[in-house]
Amino acid sequence: MAIVFKKPESLTDNPFHYCPGCTHGIVHRLIAEVMDELNIRQDTIGVAPVGCAVFAYDYFNCDMQEAAHGRAPAVATGIKRVHPDKVVFTYQGDGDLASIGAAEIVHAANRGEKITTIFINNAIYGMTGGQMAPTTLLGQVTVTSPYGRQAETEGYPIRMSEMLATLAGVAYIERVSVHDIKHINQAKKAIRKAFEYQIAGKGFTMVEVLSTCPTNWGMTPVESLEWVKDRMIPYYPLGVKKEAE
Amino acid sequence: MSKVLMKGNEAIAEAAIQAGCRYFFGYPITPQNEIPAYMAKRLPMVGGCFLQAESEVAAINMVYGAAGAGARVMTSSSSPGISLKQEGISYIAGAELPCLIVNIVRGGPGLGGIQPAQSDYFQAVKGGGHGDYHLIVLAPSTIQEMVDLVQEGFDIADQYRNPVMILGDGMLGQMMEPVEFKERKPRQLPPKDWATTGWKGDRPRAVINSLFIDPQVLEEHVQRIYKKYEAIKANETKVECYNCEDAEIIVSAYGTTARIVRSVIELAAKEGIKVGLIRPITLWPFPADTFSSWVERDHVKAFLTVEMSMGQMVEDVTLSVGGRKPSYFYGRTGGMVPNPFDILDEIKKIRGGNR
Ligand SMILES: Cc1ncc(C[n+]2csc(CCOP(=O)(O)OP(=O)(O)O)c2C)c(N)n1
Numbered sequence A: 001m002a003i004v005f006k007k008p009e010s011l012t013d014n015p016f017h018y019c020p021g022c023t024h025g026i027v028h029r030l031i032a033e034v035m036d037e038l039n040i041r042q043d044t045i046g047v048a049p050v051g052c053a054v055f056a057y058d059y060f061n062c063d064m065q066e067a068a069h070g071r072a073p074a075v076a077t078g079i080k081r082v083h084p085d086k087v088v089f090t091y092q093g094d095g096d097l098a099s100i101g102a103a104e105i106v107h108a109a110n111r112g113e114k115i116t117t118i119f120i121n122n123a124i125y126g127m128t129g130g131q132m133a134p135t136t137l138l139g140q141v142t143v144t145s146p147y148g149r150q151a152e153t154e155g156y157p158i159r160m161s162e163m164l165a166t167l168a169g170v171a172y173i174e175r176v177s178v179h180d181i182k183h184i185n186q187a188k189k190a191i192r193k194a195f196e197y198q199i200a201g202k203g204f205t206m207v208e209v210l211s212t213c214p215t216n217w218g219m220t221p222v223e224s225l226e227w228v229k230d231r232m233i234p235y236y237p238l239g240v241k242k243e244a245e
Numbered sequence B: 001m002s003k004v005l006m007k008g009n010e011a012i013a014e015a016a017i018q019a020g021c022r023y024f025f026g027y028p029i030t031p032q033n034e035i036p037a038y039m040a041k042r043l044p045m046v047g048g049c050f051l052q053a054e055s056e057v058a059a060i061n062m063v064y065g066a067a068g069a070g071a072r073v074m075t076s077s078s079s080p081g082i083s084l085k086q087e088g089i090s091y092i093a094g095a096e097l098p099c100l101i102v103n104i105v106r107g108g109p110g111l112g113g114i115q116p117a118q119s120d121y122f123q124a125v126k127g128g129g130h131g132d133y134h135l136i137v138l139a140p141s142t143i144q145e146m147v148d149l150v151q152e153g154f155d156i157a158d159q160y161r162n163p164v165m166i167l168g169d170g171m172l173g174q175m176m177e178p179v180e181f182k183e184r185k186p187r188q189l190p191p192k193d194w195a196t197t198g199w200k201g202d203r204p205r206a207v208i209n210s211l212f213i214d215p216q217v218l219e220e221h222v223q224r225i226y227k228k229y230e231a232i233k234a235n236e237t238k239v240e241c242y243n244c245e246d247a248e249i250i251v252s253a254y255g256t257t258a259r260i261v262r263s264v265i266e267l268a269a270k271e272g273i274k275v276g277l278i279r280p281i282t283l284w285p286f287p288a289d290t291f292s293s294w295v296e297r298d299h300v301k302a303f304l305t306v307e308m309s310m311g312q313m314v315e316d317v318t319l320s321v322g323g324r325k326p327s328y329f330y331g332r333t334g335g336m337v338p339n340p341f342d343i344l345d346e347i348k349k350i351r352g353g354n355r
């Protein structure tokens, strides 16, 4: 019998701990498939964040480092400077990347660090129980914006991809979504391109993935996917934000 | 090799390069700026990498990444910058990564000042960051010793997979002295087979991590690290005793202050007062046993700790003396350097029973 669907080699056998309907797992799988296809598993060093993906080091079947909250780009910089011939990626949430680690991501991008960042924007702090993130939409209710996020007091949801795309060190940034098959396929293409650009030494690369958190959004998995499509994408437009020749 | 005249900070940098350090991540702060400047010039010449990070926070996490990737790596800073690095230092200790951290201490708290101080002793020796861990803290008192300890420090870090801190001060960083870069007998160091270098399947998958979510596993992890600390205490404790034989008063001091105490000992001798010096070279592990061995001697009447702080190391001295003899403190702080005559006055007061 022919095997038509199997686990990528770049994932370990450890079962994911993510909640039902959470798209962290889908993104893990896409990254692993790309690592398999590019045959780079043995040459890849990943950096896990602090956030729901903290155990990513148990899932990616390659050498891994676990960074402090927000510092993955700095850790990846240290790794890449020691091993310029290896593929180095960070996997970071929106609290991690856009809030506490805002300085690290800006400067890694600006230096043109030849790393790939997979940025999971789920508009919330998942791991700590659903607090407001810098990416939380206006009016969105979270445990620390119980009356809905107000621009007046909490500012505006931050578009990291557009902001980072202004930096000269950036080779490639695309925002994608994983709310349906078509978009999942596009997300994989973007992740693949980001790794290819890194390998070609073009500069900093990032893929922002609009992702779900049914648990802290208080929705079913299906409602969550709808919410990404109907609420997140209009504010966070998909597409390539920067691509170097 | 012949001696060269070097500024303390530059000597640290050159010593690190000669010890095989090829990666430096830092952020500017006075009074240690000569270290990154020297590294920026020299590291590219030897195939290394100097990177000025966006902050001390980023710098220490770059050190984490590079150390986890198997490199000999260092950072340097001064007090406020070292405070910012504390989370990263705790992660480095928890993940058992070897690296060298230099603190050229200046006066505090807060922005404090830029003159030499020893007011970061607690931070360096008692933890600084969160959790159960220790740095190995080396306190040179001459530029030559700084060079020797930097080189030794990298080996100690690698041998025990533990971060090592050089605790200097603005005086040691800025002064010039002749130094010699000696041929060193390298230690037998374990291979870094735990480092993330790309996994070919010929060793277990490398994971650099300080998260152990199961409390029982975390406790075992910490207990194992503390076993390592016992070996460090047994093997690496370093102290100098000077003029202690038949000393009436034993002064303890480290770094710059120990230099001053040496001239106090001469001044005191001229007046017929016998003063000795116990100079901890490792602040952690602290040479408690050395104090214990002198405390029982009849000729020793009292201990005096002198620091450029409001009194930090004195707590360890007093603990070691254990109430068996009186333990006094004299210090200046905020960048003020103790004057030998003032220290001598303190000694006289102690002798005269006026303290
Ligand atoms: C210095 C520090 N501050 C706060 C925390 C607590 N913390 C853990 S995860 C997290 C938020 C993670 O949110 P995000 O990055 O959006 O990831 P998600 O869980 O949503 O995937 C916070 C604040 C921490 N671990 N360290």
Ligand code: SF4
Binding pocket: A017, A018, A019, A021, A022, A023, A024, A052, A122, A126, A127, A212, A213, A214, A215, A216
């Ligand atoms: S809390 Fe949210 S982000 Fe975290 S695993 Fe659950 S659904 Fe996913």
Ligand SMILES: [Mg+2]
Binding pocket: A093, A094, A095, A120, A121, A122, A123, A124, A125, A126, A133
């Ligand atoms: Mg999030």
